[in-house]
Amino acid sequence: MTQQITVIGGGLAGCEAAWQIASRGVKVKLYEMKPNAYSEAHHLPGLSELVCSNSLRGDSLENAVGLLKEELRRLGSLFMEAAEATKVPAGGALAVDRSLFSEYITKKIEQHPLIEVVREEVTEIPSEGIVVVASGPLTSGALAEKIGELAGEYLYFYDAIAPIVAADSIDLSKAFRASRYGKGDGDDYLNCPMDKEQYERFVEEILKAEKVERKSFEKVVHFEGCMPIEEMASRGVETLRFGPMKPVGLVDPRVGVEAHAVIQLRQENREATMYNLVGFQTKLTWPEQKRVFSTIPGLEQAQFLRLGSMHRNTFINAPRLMLATCQLKSDPRVFFAGQITGVEGYVESASSGFLAGVNAARLAKGEELTVPPPETAIGALAQHITNAEADHFQPMNVNYGLFPPLPGKKIKKKEKRGILAQRGLEALEKWQPELKKDRAE
Structure with a gap:
């Protein structure tokens, strides 16, 4: 041996x-x-x-x-x-x-x-x-x-974790099932649509929300592939719409058109009892996450099973x-x-x-x-x-x-x-x- x-x-x-x-x-x-x-x-x-x-x-x-x-x-x-x-x-x-x-x-x-x-x-x-x-x-x-x-x-560098919500706390009268361009079974994701006014107000709330303070000796270097949403929002009001909130390829079957912006929720476990907010890595404080993310259509009464966090990599x-x-x-x-x-x-x-x-x-x-x-x-x-x-x-x-x-x-x-x-x-x-x-x- x-x-x-x-x-x-x-x-x-x-x-x-x-x-x-x-x-x-x-x-x-x-x-x-x-x-x-x-x-x-x-x-x-x-x-x-x-x-x-x-x-x-x-x-x-x-x-x-x-x-x-x-x-x-x-x-x-x-x-x-x-x-x-x-x-x-x-x-x-x-x-x-x-x-x-x-x-x-x-x-x-x-x-x-x-x-x-x-x-x-x-x-x-x-x-x-x-x-x-x-x-x-x-x-x-x-x-x-x-x-x-x-x-x-x-x-x-610094990495961030996205929140998870309970499936039975999502308002399905507002969220619709669809995969981008109908990929997979066509309904693998839940999608929370926003109109222009809702989207711009959401971006405004993200920007003014309280963030977790870093230690005085730490220099924050974010990895571009896992950018916190507040960092993206700070780069311009349209940045999130061209990133994790991109509506392209997601047609709301109830109205037959794409929304102005969309938050996608991806199934987290086999039982489909939990959903992950896709691309919503964040360093907002936990109370602010609950406040801001509860303004998303369909997530007003969402139960957050895990909130986002920030850690050094x-x-x-x-x-x-x-x-x-x-x-x-x-x-x-x-x-x-x-x-x-x-x-x-x-x-x-x-x-x-x-x-x-x-x-x-x-x-x-x-x-x-x-x-x-x-x-x-x-x-x-x-x-x-x-x-x-x-x-x-x-x-x-x-x-x-x-x-x-x-x-x-x-x-x-x-x-x-x-x-x-x-x-x-x-x-x-x-x-x-x-x-x-x-x-x-």
């Missing part, structure tokens, strides 16, 4: 890394601080808790995240196995029941004979042996300091510190995985954990490490975070702009994405046999 690998963090990346390591016949000791200690954003005792949303985003190959999910499916990802087993209706997106998702992964991890789960907080990075640091964007203070010492520098400067194999340049026995590397999003975090787990297992077995082809989504993301401009590095979702360009003449966007997706899957198939060899049967 090869040496045991330590994985720090039982989130998406840590669990995926642990699963891939164990699947290759190497023992794993997986550390997770819950339920003994919780971050400000976590609440469930299980592993792989989804925090700010239950959506894993679009499933179509027209979107790079759809390609990334398809690649992970083909590669034997535990994350994707759990997502498929616990999915809920979400139009053209893949969304899951968060509790069932966490329970599924927790059971699989705890039952694997080569994985030992240790429920305690890690405050030091082991000085010997192979280590995968997947402590997440909410890394606790003591460990964050040690990471800072080891890595030499780390950055941070820690990530390292991966272009300066990491190799594309997920190893730390200054100490190659240490791997980093997940959002702490600067990938943004659930799927991207799992993808990072997959690659770190594969390479950690290979290192333990004395095998050559591997880097995915840059034509694949998993490879394009890995290449980006380790080759981006270090002085202005910010977290990044996977997107087709990260992929190597297509040769030849200019191609229409939709056609181009299809070609990129096909090229990526072909590159994956050539890389995949290399991975299958080292999996334990």
Whole structure:
């Protein structure tokens, strides 16, 4: 038996890394601080808790995240196995029941004979042996300091969580069921329409509402892909109408036209008893959230099961510190995985954990490490975070702009994405046999 690998963090990346390591016949000791200690954003005792949303985003190959999910499916990802087993209706997106998702992964991890789960907080990075640091964007203070010492520098930005309301408290005489452009079953979302006057008054209330004050020593840097609604509203009265409140593709069947603006509610669990306010991440104080969001047509009597909140996300400067194999340049026995590397999003975090787990297992077995082809989504993301401009590095979702360009003449966007997706899957198939060899049967 090869040496045991330590994985720090039982989130998406840590669990995926642990699963891939164990699947290759190497023992794993997986550390997770819950339920003994919780971050400000976590609440469930299980592993792989989804925090700010239950959506894993679009499933179509027209979107790079759809390609990334398809690649992970083909590669034997535990994350994707759990997502498929616990999915809920979400139009053209893949969304899951968060509790069932966490329970599924927790059971699989705890039952694997080569994985030992240790429920305690890690405050030091082991000085010997192979280590995968997947402590997440909410890394606790003591460990964050040690990471800072080891890595030499780390950055941070602020992320926000959207509210959840009880389904039976939504006024269905005002909210209508529809998916944008009729995708999915056509009625996977609830939509709260606003006319021009209602919308402008709503924006005004958001702007004057009380916000949570930051600490004096903290510099707020928001990630563009998860911008608080009040930050968007401050950029102009029309900004929200071109963002999360975009009415395009949502026709109210009762009147036959699009509203001026729409708030979409997405099913949060399989029983459809909870709905998430799509794109409504916020740092408004909780009393102000109740006051302002209760002015939304259909939510006047809404019961808020979870209110939005703000938290600091820690990530390292991966272009300066990491190799594309997920190893730390200054100490190659240490791997980093997940959002702490600067990938943004659930799927991207799992993808990072997959690659770190594969390479950690290979290192333990004395095998050559591997880097995915840059034509694949998993490879394009890995290449980006380790080759981006270090002085202005910010977290990044996977997107087709990260992929190597297509040769030849200019191609229409939709056609181009299809070609990129096909090229990526072909590159994956050539890389995949290399991975299958080292999996334990």
